[in-house]
Amino acid sequence: MEPAYALTVDPPATERRSVALDMASKQPFERIVEIHGPTVLRVCRAVVGETDADDAWSETFLSAMRAYDRLPPDANVEAWLVTIAHRRAIDVGRARSRRAVPTGAVTERADSSEHPDADTELIAALAALPDKQRWSVAYHYLGGLPYTDVAAILGGSAAAARRAAADGIAALRQAADAGELGGGRPTPTKSTSQKPRTSKEAS
Numbered sequence: 001m002e003p004a005y006a007l008t009v010d011p012p013a014t015e016r017r018s019v020a021l022d023m024a025s026k027q028p029f030e031r032i033v034e035i036h037g038p039t040v041l042r043v044c045r046a047v048v049g050e051t052d053a054d055d056a057w058s059e060t061f062l063s064a065m066r067a068y069d070r071l072p073p074d075a076n077v078e079a080w081l082v083t084i085a086h087r088r089a090i091d092v093g094r095a096r097s098r099r100a101v102p103t104g105a106v107t108e109r110a111d112s113s114e115h116p117d118a119d120t121e122l123i124a125a126l127a128a129l130p131d132k133q134r135w136s137v138a139y140h141y142l143g144g145l146p147y148t149d150v151a152a153i154l155g156g157s158a159a160a161a162r163r164a165a166a167d168g169i170a171a172l173r174q175a176a177d178a179g180e181l182g183g184g185r186p187t188p189t190k191s192t193s194q195k196p197r198t199s200k201e202a203s
Helices: 004-008 010-024 029-048 050-070 077-098 120-127 131-142 147-154 158-177
Strands: none
Touching (some): 029 050, 029 131, 050 077, 077 131, 077 147, 120 131, 120 158, 131 147, 131 158, 147 158
């Protein structure tokens, strides 16, 4: 008969070795925040607006930190974070809708110089879009995700996500042409620096 410890020690030890190997092949979480934090913040601003963006960003990375150990080493980290941000943004939006805040009691946000790339006019224009258009524009153009990943987050097909983003961009251009967006300021375009990262680049 095998000793009892053979049944209780070996499986946990094997599991620990597996987890250790997975973690050794992944970036430290602090590095994940450093690499992807600015992108996630831009997405949060576009989805929930300036006032609630910091809360959505914090909730996103708190949730991500708790789940990071279970993330496969070859996962698309950026798509994973944007998925979490999408869920947290919806939660923040629901919480905001339950709050009865008098107009005169709205707290001013910290000076926008803390976020040099802030564009309140663009964010206001995005806020006027229907949800799916706003999300598709934010996740594709600001988050840098391909339409297949956007569709996985929002549901539906990549073609539907592409159409929603195109309709959103068309509405933003119309607002810009009408002088409602910084007097004709350019609408979002994908930056080459925002292209989706591969699993090797995220590792």
